[in-house]
Amino acid sequence: MYKFEIDGGVPLSGKVSLLGGKNSVIPVICATLLTKKKCVLKNVPKISDVRVLLKILKKLGSKVVYTGENELTIHNLNIHYDPSILSDFKYLRGSILFLCPLFVRLGKVRFGYPGGDRIGAREITAHLDGIRSLGGKVEFENSHFTVSGERTGSNIFLYEPSVTATENLVMLAVLTKGITVIENAACEPHVADLCRMLVDMGANISGIGTNYLKIKGIESLSGVEHNIPIDYIEVANYLVFALVTGGDITVLNIIPNELKSVLYVFEKFNVLYEISKVGDTFNIRIPPEQNLYFRKDIGFNNLGIYTNPFPGFPTDLLSVVISLALHVKGNILFFEKMYEDRLKFALSFNKMGGRVKLLDSHRIIVLGPRNLIGRSLHPNDIRAATAYLSAALSAKGKSQLYGVEHLDRAYPRIEKTLQKLGGKIKRVRL
Numbered sequence: 366m367y368k369f370e371i372d373g374g375v376p377l378s379g380k381v382s383l384l385g386g387k388n389s390v391i392p393v394i395c396a397t398l399l400t401k402k403k404c405v406l407k408n409v410p411k412i413s414d415v416r417v418l419l420k421i422l423k424k425l426g427s428k429v430v431y432t433g434e435n436e437l438t439i440h441n442l443n444i445h446y447d448p449s450i451l452s453d454f455k456y457l458r459g460s461i462l463f464l465c466p467l468f469v470r471l472g473k474v475r476f477g478y479p480g481g482d483r484i485g486a487r488e489i490t491a492h493l494d495g496i497r498s499l500g501g502k503v504e505f506e507n508s509h510f511t512v513s514g515e516r517t518g519s520n521i522f523l524y525e526p527s528v529t530a531t532e533n534l535v536m537l538a539v540l541t542k543g544i545t546v547i548e549n550a551a552c553e554p555h556v557a558d559l560c561r562m563l564v565d566m567g568a569n570i571s572g573i574g575t576n577y578l579k580i581k582g583i584e585s586l587s588g589v590e591h592n593i594p595i596d597y598i599e600v601a602n603y604l605v606f607a608l609v610t611g612g613d614i615t616v617l618n619i620i621p622n623e624l625k626s627v628l629y630v631f632e633k634f635n636v637l638y639e640i641s642k643v644g645d646t647f648n649i650r651i652p653p654e655q656n657l658y659f660r661k662d663i664g665f666n667n668l669g670i671y672t673n674p675f676p677g678f679p680t681d682l683l684s685v686v687i688s689l690a691l692h693v694k695g696n697i698l699f700f701e702k703m704y705e706d707r708l709k710f711a712l713s714f715n716k717m718g719g720r721v722k723l724l725d726s727h728r729i730i731v732l733g734p735r736n737l738i739g740r741s742l743h744p745n746d747i748r749a750a751t752a753y754l755s756a757a758l759s760a761k762g763k764s765q766l767y768g769v770e771h772l773d774r775a776y777p778r779i780e781k782t783l784q785k786l787g788g789k790i791k792r793v794r795l
Contacts, residue, residue: 367769369780372789373739373760376653377612379786381603384410384435386596387775388681389555391459392532393562393591394418397439398425398466399536400566402588406437409593413773417457421450425467444470451477451509461489461529464512465537468501473513491530495521499534499541518543518582526551526576526674532559538580539568547578553675554597554623562591597623598681599776600649602751605689606783607651608636609759614786615650624649626678630670630686633660634693657734659695669698680704684748687711688755690731691719697731710749716740717760739764747771754779758788767795 385408394415397404409415419429419437424447428440446467454460454477467474478489493503493510498521502514518541523530531551536559538545550556552575560573566589569581600616601624607614621640631638634657639650672680680703690697691714701707705726714721717740720732739762744750750771757764769792772779780790 366795367792368795369754369757369764369766369769370791370793371739371754371757371764371766373610373737373757373762373764375610375758375787375789377606377610377614377758377783377786377788378653379613380615380617381782381786382617383595383599384408384777385593386410386555386599387412387414388528388553388596388598389558390415390593391418392462392529392536392555392559393593394422394437394439395459395462395466396536396559396563398422398427398441398444398463398470399540399563400586400588401442402586403438403440404588405432405590406439407433407435407590407592408595409435409437410777411435412775412777413770414457414459414775417453418459421453421460421463424450424453441470446471446474448475451475454479459529461492462533462536464492465496465533468496468512469537469540473511475509475511477509489530491523491525491527492533495523495530495534495547496537499537499545501537516541518545518580520546521548523547523549523551525549528553528556531556531578535560535563535570535578535580538582539563539570539586540584541582543582545580545582547580548576550576550578551674552576553679554594554620558594562589565589565591595619597627598679600624601627601682602685602755604631604638604649604651605685605755606758606786608655608657608689609692609755611653611655612786613651613653615648617648618646619649621647621649626673626676627682630678633670634658634689635660657689657693659693659697661695669700671700672702680707681748683707684710684752685755687721687729687731688714688752688759691721691733691735691737691756692759693731693733695733697733698728699731700728702727707746707748710744710746710752713740713742713753714756717756719756736761738762741765742767744768744771747775758783758790 461479528551557574566586717737737760742753
């Protein structure tokens with residue numbers, strides 16, 4: 366176990382080049398189970414969530430080897446069920462994405478409810494409804510359930526645009542005889558990335574990037590070489606780090622269209638940013654000397670900032686943007702629509718000198734700007750840990766950030782990147 370010791374108040378400056386994102390690499394690794402051919406994944410981040418996934422794959426009989434610093438070769442020629450994987454599921458919410466690939470490969474699979482961040486109820490009803498729609502049978506026993514049965518293509522309507530349910534059902538449908546239609550599908554960039562990889566493996570998927578996916582099942586998939594894209598959530602994190610510290614950070618090789626909702630909120634805070642094109646790539650820069658205030662002059666609605674499925678403002682960015690709001694002049698309402706426990710972390714900002722009012726389990730008001738003072742911080746999930754890191758980087762004096770294992774789940778040695786930007790941060794073993 367580790368903590369970060371942080372001397373805050375130091376402007377962060379420099380250029381940042383990111384590895385592939387957590388939300389993209391997890392479904393892609395799980396999707397390799399759909400083929401008996403070798404798959405080569407590039408730009409793979411060496412994060413703890415990836416280590417858990419690879420541990421499960423090895424128990425299932427996969428051949429897994431790093432063939433480069435961030436290049437991973439996976440060969441799932443002979444797969445067998447290992448009951449010990451049930452205990453591994455509790456460490457990782459993303460383990461639910463093994464469900465449909467294992468159902469496809471084995472015909473029957475016993476599964477456990479996934480773990481992950483403690484941010485509220487995270488049910489899997491949409492996954493199981495979709496499986497049943499394609500003919501699968503689900504039987505429950507205590508803390509486990511079994512999926513089995515013959516499958517055939519059908520229409521699936523998701524009662525919510527669940528990212529992981531969409532990814533699971535796409536992986537199930539590509540090797541299910543007939544035509545499957547998924548309506549109200551999630552269309553986040555990492556969902557589209559998974560679909561594009563499956564197409565490169567031979568899958569027949571149309572409507573990629575929309576909420577209406579049509580999939581014609583085929584008999585088998587080939588191997589693939591796939592480059593894991595960077596995560597727009599991680600891009601936004603570094604932009605916030607620049608803003609809260611008064612720094613000057615440029616993030617390289619971004620996809621501007623993925624940042625539309627983020628930049629929309631930034632404009633409400635009067636954030637200045639620069640997007641430049643270099644050849645075929647785009648970079649984004651946050652310059653210093655910002656004048657941050659809540660711009661009511663451009664007609665912002667009374668609901669404040671609220672989360673929505675992509676391309677709306679993502680729930681995974683709400684926490685770190687709350688930390689930014691501590692430095693913005695004005696009273697700002699935040700409305701988390703998905704998880705009832707995600708906002709409780711923000712009350713710790715009051716101990717740092719911030720002013721945060723919790724209205725209910727889904728809404729808070731941040732009254733800014735405030736000068737923060739370093740404190741000991743104890744996050745319960747990845748996004749709260751990122752927000753606390755942001756606050757500690759901006760606060761006067763020393764902060765102790767515990768729960769570093771949460772950050773390790775998503776970001777490979779984030780303190781190393783921050784040190785290169787001038788941050789005074791070090792990892793200390795507990």
